[in-house]
Amino acid sequence: xxxxxxxxxxxxxxxxxxxxxxxxxxxxxxxxxxxxxxxxxxxxxxxxxxxxxxxxxxxxxxxxxxxxxxxxxxxxxxxxxxxxxxxxxxxxxxxxxxxxxxxxxxxxxxxxxxxxxxxxxxxxxxxxx
Amino acid sequence: xxxxxxxxxxxxxxxxxxxxxxxxxxxxxxxxxxxxxxxxxxxxxxxxxxxxxxxxxxxxxxxxxxxxxxxxxxxxxxxxxxxxxxxxxxxxxxxxxxxxxxxxxxxxxxxxxxxxxxxxxxxxxxxxxxxxxxxxxxxxxxxxxxxxxxxxxxxxxxxxxxxxxxxxxxxxxxxxxxxxxxxxxxxxxxxxxxxxxxxxxxxxxxxxxxxxxxxxxxxxxxxxxxxxxxxxxxxxxxxxxxxxxxxx
Ligand code: SF4
Ligand code: SF4
Numbered sequence: 001x002x003x004x005x006x007x008x009x010x011x012x013x014x015x016x017x018x019x020x021x022x023x024x025x026x027x028x029x030x031x032x033x034x035x036x037x038x039x040x041x042x043x044x045x046x047x048x049x050x051x052x053x054x055x056x057x058x059x060x061x062x063x064x065x066x067x068x069x070x071x072x073x074x075x076x077x078x079x080x081x082x083x084x085x086x087x088x089x090x091x092x093x094x095x096x097x098x099x100x101x102x103x104x105x106x107x108x109x110x111x112x113x114x115x116x117x118x119x120x121x122x123x124x125x126x127x128x129x
Numbered sequence: 130x131x132x133x134x135x136x137x138x139x140x141x142x143x144x145x146x147x148x149x150x151x152x153x154x155x156x157x158x159x160x161x162x163x164x165x166x167x168x169x170x171x172x173x174x175x176x177x178x179x180x181x182x183x184x185x186x187x188x189x190x191x192x193x194x195x196x197x198x199x200x201x202x203x204x205x206x207x208x209x210x211x212x213x214x215x216x217x218x219x220x221x222x223x224x225x226x227x228x229x230x231x232x233x234x235x236x237x238x239x240x241x242x243x244x245x246x247x248x249x250x251x252x253x254x255x256x257x258x259x260x261x262x263x264x265x266x267x268x269x270x271x272x273x274x275x276x277x278x279x280x281x282x283x284x285x286x287x288x289x290x291x292x293x294x295x296x297x298x299x300x301x302x303x304x305x306x307x308x309x310x311x312x313x314x315x316x317x318x319x320x321x322x323x324x325x326x327x328x329x330x331x332x333x334x335x336x337x338x339x340x341x342x343x344x345x346x347x348x349x350x351x352x353x354x355x356x357x358x359x360x361x362x363x364x365x366x367x368x369x370x371x372x373x374x375x376x377x
Contacts, residue, residue: 064268066172067260067319076299114269114304116297 031100034084041081042072049101052078056111075111080119091117167319178244178263179313180343180371181327182350182359183236187337188330190235193221195338198329199239202314204298208291216288216303218311219326224377234377237326237338240265240286240311241362241370248278248287257308263343263371264315269307278308283363284370286310313340343371 041048059073082090082097090098091112098117102109167173199205199219208215219239226232246265249257256272259265267278267287279287287310290303297303300316314324322328323340330338341350353359359373 060270062172064266064270065258065260067167067262067315068170068172069316069319070169079299113293114297114302114307116299116302118299120299 028104031104032095033097033100034086034095035081035097036083036085036088037081039081042077075115076119079117083117083119088119089117173260173262173319175261176344177261178343178371179242179318180263180341180350180373181313181324182339182353182373182375184337184339184375185234185236186376187335188235188237189333189335189337190223190233192235192333192335194329194333194335195219195237195326196221198325199311202298202317202325203301203312204296204303206294206296211291214289214291216290216309218288218309236374236377238284238286238362239326239372240282241284241368241372242311242313244369244371246368247281247283251277251281253277260315262318264313264318265310266312266315267308267310269302269304269309272307274306274308276308282310283366283368 043051055073056075059068059071059075062068062071079090084090084092084096086092087096090096091109092099094100094103098109098112196219203218205216205218219237221235222238223233223235242263242265244259244263246257246259249259249265251257253275254271254273256268256270257265257278258268274289276289279285279289287308289308290305293305294303298316301312303309314322314326317324324338327338327340330336339350339353341348343351343354345351353375354373357375359375360377361368361370361373362377
């Protein structure tokens with residue numbers, strides 16, 4: 001009896017180790033990203049993925065309180081490149097740049113409660129979010 | 130020096146004349162050169178104090194070009210069906226004297242960018258603040274929408290955003306749940322332009338609004354304030370507003 005329990009436990013551990021990640025990988029699709037203007041970002045994707053929020057947090061205080069604009073880190077700069085071709089925005093569906101990764105990572109994105117998610121030109125063209 | 134003298138208009142003029150040594154501008158250097166001279170990555174300077182002089186004798190009754198220009202620049206739209214709740218960064222006020230010749234005058238009213246701003250005093254979070262160059266702003270990243278500042282402002286200059294917004298100017302983030310007011314078009318000032326309302330007033334031919342650095346003794350606005358009688362609205366509160374009115 002004890003031996004059977006041991007086997008069952010081993011099988012259970014094996015399931016956790018091998019099968020579950022496969023289920024998870026199959027179950028949660030990786031973000032599919034559609035970028036309107038691909039090109040040279042201000043840093044490598046690895047750096048941007050890990051630190052874009054810190055860069056933006058730092059810059060937001062510089063801009064808001066000290067009036068420093070147009071530097072390397074610029075949320076409008078992100079949007080100018082990363083807005084999608086389909087709706088001209090970084091939001092809208094899980095194919096849009098910001099929304100795709102934030103949905104994947106289950107991190108709420110607050111920026112666009114106030115910031116315009118479309119580049120200036122798209123806003124003028126009147127594309128609705 | 131008593132508190133009254135410190136914050137009074139005379140003291141202000143004395144201070145701006147006294148600042149001549151610090152702001153060593155050559156004669157003829159234009160007001161906006163200071164802003165343009167700021168390199169990218171350089172912070173705003175406390176040597177500058179942005180202000181406005183409004184000549185009510187030139188402001189035309191019925192004209193609202195300044196209000197329209199503000200709405201365009203800052204993407205201010207009327208709220209859905211509740212005009213009383215719409216944001217209002219600048220408004221026109223029409224006045225009529227009850228006695229004498231019943232003189233009528235009109236003027237634009239907006240955030241006065243007080244040197245001693247009560248909105249900043251009461252803000253529990255630090256969201257309301259005064260930038261080094263005298264522009265009073267709300268940091269929406271910090272504002273919790275408590276609206277204390279709206280109560281504290283004697284000029285009813287601030288508005289609360291009640292509804293979600295979608296058509297913001299990318300340079301002017303605005304959103305539901307925060308308080309906002311005139312920023313002197315800070316996004317334009319940071320690239321060396323003046324406020325949109327002042328530009329529109331000039332284009333309309335009325336030229337009732339003058340914008341510039343109050344601390345620059347060689348500048349047009351400081352010269353005008355030192356030579357013509359101007360007043361502060363509710364000067365008794367000693368808030369030292371950056372917006373002055375002529376002819377009221
Ligand atoms: S006018 Fe009102 S909102 Fe503007 S700085 Fe003065 S108290 Fe604050
Ligand atoms: S509404 Fe915002 S800016 Fe005004 S007092 Fe409250 S936290 Fe401060």
